[in-house]
Amino acid sequence: MGAPSDLKTSVTPRRELGDLAGADQRHEPLVLPDGDRAWLIEALRRMVLIRAVEERIGDEVAAGKVRCPCHLAIGQEAVPVGVARSLRPTDRVFGAHRSHAHYLAGGGSVRKLMAEILGKDTGASRGMGGSMHLTDPEHGLLGTVPIVGATIPIAVGAGLAAKLDGRGDIAVSYFGDGATEEGVFHESLNLAATMRLPVLFVCENNLFSSHLHISLRQPSDSVARYADAHRVPAALVDGNDVVAVARVAAQAIETMRAGGGPAFIEAVTYRWRGHVGPREDEDVGVRRKDDLNLWKGRDPVRRLFEALRSEGAVGSDALRAFEEEARAEAAAAWAQAELDPFPPPEALLDRVYGGRR
Amino acid sequence: MGAPSDLKTSVTPRRELGDLAGADQRHEPLVLPDGDRAWLIEALRRMVLIRAVEERIGDEVAAGKVRCPCHLAIGQEAVPVGVARSLRPTDRVFGAHRSHAHYLAGGGSVRKLMAEILGKDTGASRGMGGSMHLTDPEHGLLGTVPIVGATIPIAVGAGLAAKLDGRGDIAVSYFGDGATEEGVFHESLNLAATMRLPVLFVCENNLFSSHLHISLRQPSDSVARYADAHRVPAALVDGNDVVAVARVAAQAIETMRAGGGPAFIEAVTYRWRGHVGPREDEDVGVRRKDDLNLWKGRDPVRRLFEALRSEGAVGSDALRAFEEEARAEAAAAWAQAELDPFPPPEALLDRVYGGRR
């Protein structure tokens, strides 16, 4: 810009993600970096755990054992696992309604998650929040809430606190493509950019907000353009490639810890289940069913596993072991949680304010 | 985009408007298009009227004759006059707190404006709104309100109505650079872009929001980047050049009437008075005082006048005549308005709902 311009009337292509949004693209094994096998194997184990736990939750919902709404992130495991790699417990992380994976990727207890979903006093939020309101301060997760976009400015404030603290900590805000339609998303990016706050904005663009494909809600299918407008450095990445996510996240976080301003990651991914609940066919959006089967070919877990196997780092037996371990942990946690007590009646009023009134 | 990218860490220049934001730039007479002298002379007359009326209002505020807050647009007259050129009475126009010029450029009655500012029953809003709440339905101005950003989505709805009507009418939303910091601005652009509504967004970027220069509020001094992000065709223009404003507005509006979607104009300008009230030194922002004197050299009225004079279309005598006419009209309107009655006491309750309750 600078010079006055005539009206730009070029019509915009509505699909700008190209092959990143292609259900039939990127089915091949990941390209692995040199070294670093230990973490890759740990990442595989963690993704397998997240999936097993969410599958178990889905089964319990289907069995009528759960009443609170559960939004499953099955298929999206690579994003939080990739980001979490560069985080430390003093960082501050915030999520939304679909945050089981954010919670578990950060190291959250499976038992407390199950107990929370069952409304037990032993739950992550002592039974007061359920699936949509998770917290895990030990690992830096300060809160996940279901009001779309609500934690984005809160994360900016955590970034402000981190900057005032001056210890190189950062804040991470996880949200979806739908959240970028809330005005507060833009206010938050502008605030972070203007104050140069260490906030990592991570948009899990799974192309859907509830039943609506992004093409019905926005003039382009890529949201990184908003970061460009707010002058926040942005990276666009395959959200089903844990290696790629970890790489851009590490880059961004390193800059931030060194005093850089905010950064934005658009991770393109896809959820395998309905918007809410365990069923796959819940939704009614654009071509959802046909796409789903193709997207399963882009499975972030399988793609990492096959890459590791092809070089002999992990075998099918190891994968099976991970899966059994994970299912066993989920089952044990569920069994324990079922036995746990509910909050006492006084909790209803005693937890409203600090101290009595 | 399309291909995954690494993090873009380029630091952004905070000044992107270049000479368009330069107080010492563009002092020379306008470059006039061929033909069309009649309108240019009318535009000159209209800008002179707006300035005279606002100067009179400022004097009355200074004299303690006015109680309601008045935000004067002296120095910004060219924007609404340039835009109004392509509007028709069936179009729908919305403004904000600084909208005397929007009202007058559209043909609003000086008498009703004065009466409204004095809280008289004969006012544009029957004395219920004052300077910050103006309406003039005959000329398509449906409302101006002081909640920053509030009329932007309302204008989008008027654009939706125009599209449903299918008569080629459009909606115009006037707002300032500060309003682009409200989330609703972004929600509105996305809605208009997604639904392809005939809405002309006109941002009068006078570089200030109250006491704060835009460099203290945003990472760049140009707001057209937001339109780019929302895929709304945008034009950047010298807001003190009525010819340039009229040209881009005509272009944008023509496309819209033919069924095109929204368009965005960023008109760079400067207010000569304080944020509120008549004083010039009211503010405390960045370099405001030094800039002001330079900006007066970029006077939209003088630049048009000198261009017309240099080619003999209008002489100094004619300009003087316009000015005297304008001052006389302002004076007469004020005198009449002072004699007008206040709303009756019943107005307080009778105007809340339609019909009695």
Place this chain on the structure above:
Amino acid sequence: MGVTGYGLAIREGFEYLLANHREVFTIGQGLWSPWYVGNSMTDLDHRFGRERVIDTPVSELATTGAALGAALCGYRPVVIHPRVDFMLLAVDQIVTQAAKWRHMFGGSVRVPLTVRGIINRGGEQGAQHSQSLHSWFAHVPGLRVVMPATPADARDLLIASVLCDDPVLYIDDRWLYGVESELSPPVEMDLRRESPRRVREGRDITLAGAGYSAWLCVEAARVLAEDGISCDVIDIRVLNPLDARPIVDSVRRTGRLLAVDGDWLTCGFAGEIVARAAEAMAPSAWRASPRRLTLPDAPAPTSGPLEKLYYPTVNDVVAAARQVVGARADTWE
């Protein structure tokens, strides 16, 4: 003529409006989904077209403002918020814009906007998916607020709201969607003439509530009748502007009042009912002190047992009414 449920009655209201009034359209999140707003709008998009049944991005504030803008241009839009909690993002457009434009611009501006906010609570959804806050909106001059308690009102108050030239907040409650009754053909009522209604006659105590609370009162009155307590029940229907006469007339007759409300206690709608009666009546006309039954002043919990404690039930209404009737005016302390 068969029975119709409250949810489908709302849908009938929309069908009637869209079929008979060209200037009506609907806009909001979920309108192209078969389940988003229960069964209250299913397939309207296919029947009337997606130009008049518009699904939107997740942008409550702009969507509401856009509906207001269209209303100012002669349309009669209904903007739908699938949860009151989400509607709070649009408070500026509802409260500071829509409710004030007529007055602010001289009194003759027509603002035929209907905002539909759905109470969608329970099911362990928790604090951010359970708010009602009708007490907030009933507080705002210029905004008409209605809460239907029956299928007939669900349909006909919707029609009246949309045909009204003032902004109306229409609040329906998912907990009532299953309530059924026989419906006569739709009628176009003048909302300005609608007010609280005496839906059951009794001598001993006045039970008053809006929406689901009115339903609780009716059910409780049946139970109380069995042990000889005869209740006058007032279904509020129109919360703002509030015509308190039917309430006061009832309390004058019974001398006792239990205000039931599904919102919080402090500064809630139940308090307004009590205050109107207390102001209008002679102290000597009371046979017992008035009483409120509301949500406890706490956010909604998720845990099942706490959720059961949280929401007033028919039994709670019955118990509270018995207490009021049992109390003697002179000895109450």
Place this chain on the structure above:
Amino acid sequence: MGVTGYGLAIREGFEYLLANHREVFTIGQGLWSPWYVGNSMTDLDHRFGRERVIDTPVSELATTGAALGAALCGYRPVVIHPRVDFMLLAVDQIVTQAAKWRHMFGGSVRVPLTVRGIINRGGEQGAQHSQSLHSWFAHVPGLRVVMPATPADARDLLIASVLCDDPVLYIDDRWLYGVESELSPPVEMDLRRESPRRVREGRDITLAGAGYSAWLCVEAARVLAEDGISCDVIDIRVLNPLDARPIVDSVRRTGRLLAVDGDWLTCGFAGEIVARAAEAMAPSAWRASPRRLTLPDAPAPTSGPLEKLYYPTVNDVVAAARQVVGARADTWE
């Protein structure tokens, strides 16, 4: 020790907090302007630095959310909204987030956030620059709401709010900035122990109000004393959670109540005062029906003569109190 005005007393509170508590910072529109929030924060940015006294873009919602985020990380931010009307853009963060996070996450999360909303009305500013709406926020469980009526409270309730581990909405009124009194040194009160206060003793009637309305009550009581009506005056101070005992105790003594409030009538705070008293007292304990004096249920007008009609004055309080005292309990209808 000289006298200090209400506006400067607020500034003293900020000075005390910023000087003595490192975790305190302030953020909001106008903090780098000498006039934006009257004389209540002038030059704090120069004295304490612009890292702790932060001016912001025009983004109420994100600014409030950011303050909440910092509070969750151990800071004690004060987010300033120069007008309550602007603060409404931030309702989601105040009501659905800040007020609920402790409860929603198990009860042990500390949320030491203070939101300061300034009532800035009159001066023919009109409907969008005149709202108070403290009745709304006092309705929200989890959100403490305070309204100081004196310079001492303006300073010390601000300090108490900021040092409280719960979210607090602190509402001050520009109409009180000129009120002066002698101030002793600042004290750190525990907000949980603060409640409505009896600021004048009387026998004939209880006058109760918050903020500017409390000031009106005190002034009116002086006038009423002259013609032999002795008023008990309750300055509410802390609206939520509301400790109604001081109010009820007073009305038990006087048998009469006039609730004065600078917010609208319907579902307003004055109604809550009346309802609490009506519920707690025996009908026989009333010497007259309670009465409310509030804004009329209309948006604020701009026109001078209408604006004069709109806001309750000392004379209005006096007149209303005379009426209540003049009424006989048994014949009131």
